[in-house]
Amino acid sequence: MSQGQSKYLERQISICKENDEISPRLYSEYGVNLGLRDPDGKGVLTGLTNISAVNGTKVISGKRVPCEGELWYRGYRIETLINSLGENEMGFGKIAYLLLMGELPSDEEQKTFTSAVRHYRKLPTNFVRDVIMKAPSSDIMNSMSRSILTLASYDSEAKNPSLQNNLRQCLQLIGQFPMLAVYAYHAHVFTNLDGSMYVHNPKSELSTAENFLMMLRPDQSFSTVEAKTLDTAMILHMEHGGGNNSTFTTRVVTSSGSDTYSTISAAMSSLKGPKHGGANIKVMNMMNDIRKNVKDFSDEDEIAYYLRKILSGEVLDHKGLIYGMGHAVYTLSDPREKIFKKYVKQLAKEKGRENDLLLYENIEKLAPELINEKRKVKKPVCANVDFYSGFVFNMLNIPIELYTPLFAVARIVGWSAHRMEELICTDKIIRPAYMSVMEKHEN
Incomplete structure (x- = not known):
């Protein structure tokens, strides 16, 4: 793209933003659920299916409470x-x-x-x-x-x-x-x-x-x-x-x-x-960054210190997110992650990657508390399947270009x-x- 084209598009984008921007107040005023999810993150009902079900909460005594993922x-x-x-x-x-x-x-x-x-x-x-x-x-x-x-x-x-x-x-x-x-x-x-x-x-x-x-x-x-x-x-x-x-x-x-x-x-x-499907690549990029900045994978204090820097937006991509942690539906746990963990351990042992696995496990242990500390709200946060899937694909010598295609x-x-x-x-x-x-x- 030439400098002239770049400047032209930059001007046009400013015009687009001015004319396309909709006040967040209007979404609330008209009861529009952004992302087809209500303010609590629960999906708006749009259909029925016999094929599968995904649950992260249960209704007990009329109140919706977190549960182990299903x-x-x-x-x-x-x-x-x-x-x-x-x-x-x-x-x-x-x-x-x-x-x-x-x-x-x-x-x-x-x-x-x-x-x-x-x-x-x-x-x-x-x-x-x-x-x-x-x-x-x-x-x-x-x-x-x-x-x-x-x-x-x-x-x-x-x-x-x-x-x-x-x-x-x-x-x-x-x-x-x-x-x-x-x-x-x-x-x-x-x-x-x-x-x-x-x-x-x-x-x-x-x-x-x-x-x-x-x-x-x-x-x-x-x-x-x-x-x-x-x-x-x-x-x-x-x-x-x-x-x-x-x-x-x-x-x-x-x-x-x-x-x-x-x-x-x-x-x-x-x-x-x-x-969506490219989430495990985000996790891999984050883990590569953590490996460069954390010397001792068994030192929880050192790991927590760097995770806090990620959450504050000081490092990584400055988004303030620990990728692979949290899910739109699951709260206490992601059943896929719990199942997968067994195979992750087997493969890490076969490939001599136990030290890398230790880093993953320590991040999984520390991240939920650190995220809640940053949010100043006590809310369940669990590792999702993407947290480990990229690690597994890496141990299988599958190139990163194939991570999302393999999902497909x-x-x-x-x-x-x-x-x-x-x-x-x-x-x-x-x-x-x-x-x-x-x-x-x-x-």
């Missing part, structure tokens, strides 16, 4: 589902079936479903060369979105509105997402970073997590602990209620009658935001379930109201 998939607690899997069993496919179909599969149903997803672990002829390798970007989410939209050109039934066709498209994208992510990353490395490009075909005998690691790594190798940890991470990221930003986007775009490819691409655009590789299941539910249950476009407060100019 995440339910199709009526099952997430803890129950994770614990039902064998020690080395990869459960992504089984839980994906549950979310999409509404019930746990029989052995035969699981075999058929797995076979269907495996069938779709392929891309159109020359798709990698003609689409993925064209104008590769360090923003893998953008590359994936372009690929998703382009896949519609290869689908003769792209706009067929039948439920069968929509389910077929969803299963196809579930199978293709790992390839779209990994190949886009390798194309970026090859073209923009002067590295090598690997295009390993997925193997039918491997799970989604195993294939992701195999396709990503030049030597195609991975350990059982690595694969199981990634599989668990993907199950925990697979679905999180109808109100999260990208899933609500899926419902909104589906309600307009748009096709599957356009709908999922829109969800991708929502997920990539740093306030899991969440495509939840998006698909909500798209199908929206198609089955409703036939009305989502159109909330906005009140105009503009000044009218009479002729």
Whole structure:
């Protein structure tokens, strides 16, 4: 951007701000809940779903009080589902079936479903060369979105509105997402970073997590602990209620009658935001900064001193936030974080990263009290799943460019379930109201 362009845009922005700014008083006066959340942070009810539930509070004697976090998939607690899997069993496919179909599969149903997803672990002829390798970007989410939209050109039934066709498209994208992510990353490395490009075909005998690691790594190798940890991470990221930003986007775009490819691409655009799927990158950047400024990871006083500097806005990005702490719904705990912690410890031991884990655990212990100290309000604050997920991906040698795309590789299941539910249950476009407060100019 030239200096002249910059000055022009700066002037125009000042005009935009003057004409677009709306007084916060008006939101309160007209009862508008910003972010579709009430003043206490509780989401405004906008729909019904059978797919999942997210709870962080309970009503006791007519009063809403904090509780241990709950995440339910199709009526099952997430803890129950994770614990039902064998020690080395990869459960992504089984839980994906549950979310999409509404019930746990029989052995035969699981075999058929797995076979269907495996069938779709392929891309159109020359798709990698003609689409993925064209104008590769360090923003893998953008590359994936372009690929998703382009896949519609290869689908003769792209706009067929039948439920069968929509389910077929969803299963196809579930199978293709790992390839779209990994190949886009390798194309970026090859073209923009002067590295090598690997295009390993997925193997039918491997799970989604195993294939992701195999396709990503030049030597195609991975350990059982690595694969199981990634599989668990993907199950925990697979679905999180109808109100999260990208899933609500899926419902909104589906309600307009748009096709599957356009709908999922829109969800991708929502997920990539740093306030949503990109949150674990914020945590990683913060942790890198803390490592540079804290010498002894076991010294709670030293850690607390630097966390106070973060909260005061003196250091890091000057936002005054400890990333990975707190959640829009969960209060006392995030059930995903509690489950994930077990696998984090196993992987840290295997990778010799116990000292890093100690730093994470001390921050998790100290941050809630320090945040309340800064707020001067006693309010429950817990670590969320993003606090540890970036650490896990780092230990798995997954490049930071793939953190949010990996989230999408899991969440495509939840998006698909909500798209199908929206198609089955409703036939009305989502159109909330906005009140105009503009000044009218009479002729």
